[in-house]
Amino acid sequence: MSDPVPAKDQAKEQAKAQGKAPALASTAKAPAPASTDQAVIRNFCIIAHIDHGKSTLADRMLQLTGIVDARQMRAQYLDRMDIERERGITIKSQAVRLPWQKDGVHHVLNMIDTPGHVDFTYEVSRSLEACEGAVLLVDAAQGIEAQTLANLYLAINADLKIIPVLNKIDLPAAQPERYAQELSAIIGCDPSEVLKVSAKTGEGVKELLDTIVEQIPHPTGDPNAPARALIFDSVYDTYRGVVSYVRVVDGKFSRRERMLMMSTQAVHETLELGVISPEPIPSDGLGAGEVGYFISGVKDVRQARVGDTITTTSNKASEPLAGYDHPKPMVFSGLYPVDGDEYPELRDALDKLQLNDAALVYEPETSTALGFGFRCGFLGLLHMEIVRERLEREFDLSLISTAPNVVYRVVMESGLELKVTNPSDFPGGIDGFGAPQGPKGNTGGKIKEVYEPIVRVTIISPSDYIGTIMELCQSRRGILKGMDYLSTDRVEIRYTMPLAEIIFDFFDQLKSRTRGYASLDYEPDGEQVANLVKVDILLQGQPVDAFSQIVHADSAREYGLSMTAKLKELIPRQQFEVPIQAAVGSRIIARENIRALRKDVLAKCYGGDITRKRKLLEKQKEGKKRMKTIGRVEVPQEAFVAALSTTQPDKTSK
Incomplete structure (x- = not known):
């Protein structure tokens, strides 16, 4: 019997397995070769609607190719964040290098597991740029969903080879033949070409890997041209600085070489480069067509932006790669530290998080109620929720986020145009009430148009729910654009709707009305003129900017009533009566009063003339009136957190 392994050595092994040390897990093979022949490389990603089994399929591929053994294997192996594992969704794309042998030839598969939620479409689009092919995964029990089509169109626009795959064929409710017909009709292939796998049991995964080798073309970069690599993702490591994940397009990169960031012209020495399999494996070089990582010791996160092109100073490329389109934020919200002293920490945290999440945009702003903070732009409500949670967990911050809103364009009668991302910047009342004031002191007179x-909304649902879906969309100012039957009992409904109407509880309502069967996707579709007003919440006649909201004129009174009722319960009683009002311009549309705390001044009167009691009450009344003129209502932070969080529904993943 062999001697037991010492506890110290066991701890080392565990640290390696968790990726805490630069050394690799025991499953890692020998150090990666300096470069690999492009003919044996296959770069592909897995795209699908959320919860159709992308991460589970990636798990089976890791096991089947042997780079992760059974002892280290866990579900959602590539999902490293706690939030991803708790919610069961993929938030960040993860790249991994897999060895695979077919017909005696050793191939290298670079796989990227992508998110499926509509809010993380930008992650998917970046991943597609690093690949030549895509595995389109569809749940054999649920069929084609809205995000399936959205990701398919992204892959087609990127000119990728698409391999259609039906997953979860082991489920009792699976209908692989039926959904193979639907999928083949959309892609334009024969139903027999649709592969059928079970990521849970591993059935069909070996055949899928063989098909990837056969059908996906190998990279076609020029290995003799000046070196160029595209940064498709980055992370910040506290000890090693910025780690950039790259796809080498042309030429070759070597260790200890000086590299140039083409957008910033910053020059750094390559301290380490290598491949991810699935832990980092250092190598001596990366050649054309390979996917790997660079570490240059850069501590300034602005010098290694996603989408930048890396080249070498010794053989500099003349033209950068195309890079990525800048993501357009759909939803804006203010983020403020509960403790004002944490503002510098919040700024540094946003800098580092933006490196890892290129879709996040932000700029400083101040609020009279909340102090210093940032106005942040997000791709959707789930994206906003995830960013806030990551800031609180990963950087140990306590934050308040204001109610989400979209960006508006306001045209004044004088011709002045204003871009409004913060309700407090919205000019005075749309009916001419109040003094119209632009965000930087630009008085433009009355508002002409807002x-x-x-957005174009695509809903895929069983045909039984058409009536209730149309009723919901029309109540949110939606306009029907078309309807197509994908099969006898599945329908695709297309609407154009204001973005502001779908960022709150639209998805929750859609799920509840269709018993969870409907799926939703949306994309920008320009802008339209609307009758919008700003509702201000006043405490003692003074507006509190954190509670202001831009809403449609027909919904203004409803918003005012709900916010005033909410604040009446949340704000503690004062020594004097406090009126809470909702106003559009100078017109009050809702009001609640917080009753004053009263001392029983009649307690010492045990009888006698009524004038004694009246005199005491009048004296108290005068004191309350004087207190009200000099008193100031202090809104506790807990009230801000509660009021603003209840205006945002708790979004779950789609």
């Missing part, structure tokens, strides 16, 4: 962003 433009709001609209």
Whole structure:
């Protein structure tokens, strides 16, 4: 019997397995070769609607190719964040290098597991740029969903080879033949070409890997040209600085070489480069067509932006790669530290998080109620929720986020145009009430027109729910654009709707009305003129900017009533009566009063003339009136957190 392994050595092994040390897990093979022949490389990603089994399929591929053994294997192996594992969704794309042998030839598969939620479409689009092919995964029990089509169109636009795959064929409710017909009709292939796998049991995964080798073309970069690599993702490591994940397009990169960031012209020495399999494996070089990582010791996160092109100073490329389109934020919200002293920490945290999440945009702003903070732009409500949670967990911050809103374009009668991302910047009342004031002191007179962003909404649902879906969309100012039957009992409904109408509880309502069967996807579709007003919440006649909201004129009173009722319960009683009012311009549309705390001044009167009691009450009344003129209502932070969080529904993943 062999001697037991010492506890110290066991701890080392565990640290390696968790990726805490630069050394690799025991499953890692020998150090990666300096470069690999492009003919044996296959770069592909897995795309699908959320919860169709992308991460589970990636798990089976890791096991089947042997780079992760059974002892280290866990579900959602590539999902490293706690939030991803708790919610069961993929938030960050993860790249991994897999060895695979077919017909005696050793191939290298670079796989990227992508998110499926509509809010993380930008992650998917970046991943597609690093690949030549895509595995389109569809649940054999649920069929084609809205995000399936959205990701398919992204892959087609990127000119990728698409391999259609039906997953979960082991489920009792699976209908692989039926959904193979639907999938083949959309892609334009024969139903027999649709592969059928079970990521849970591993059935069909070996055949899928063989098909990837056969059908996906190998990279075609020029190995003799000046070196160029595209940064498709980055992370910040506290000890090693910025780690950039790259796809080498042309030429070759070597260790200890000086490299140039083409957008910033910053020059750094390559301290380490290598491949991810699935832990980092250092190598001596990366050649054309390979996917790997660079570490240059850069501590300034602005010098290694996603989408930048890396080249070498010794053989500099003349033209950078195309990079990525800048993501357009759909939803804006203010983020403020509960403790004002944490503002510098919040700024540094946003800098580092933006490196890892290129879709996040932000700029400083101040609020009279909340102090210093940032106005942040997000791709959607789930994206906003995830960013806030990551800031609180990963950087140990306590934050308040204001109610989400979209960006509006306001045209004044003088011709002045204003871009409004913060309700407090919205000019005075749309009916001419109040003094119209622009965000930087630009008085433009009365408002002529307000433009709001609209989106194209695609809903895929069983045909039984058409009536209730149309009723919901029309109540949210939606306009029907078309309807197509994908099969006898599945329908695709297309609407144009104001973005502001779908960022709150639209998805929750859609799920509840269709018993969870409907799926939703949306994309920008320009803007339209709308009758919008700003509702201000006043405490003792003074507006509290954190509670202001831009809403449609028909919904203004409803918003005012709900916010005033909410604040009446949340704000503690004062020594004097406090009126809470909702106003559009100078017109009050809702009001609640917080009753004053009263001392029983009649307690010492045990009888006698009524004038004694009246005199005491009048004296108290005068004191309350004097207190009200000099008193100031202090809104506790807990009230801000509660009021603003209840205006945002708790979004779950789609």
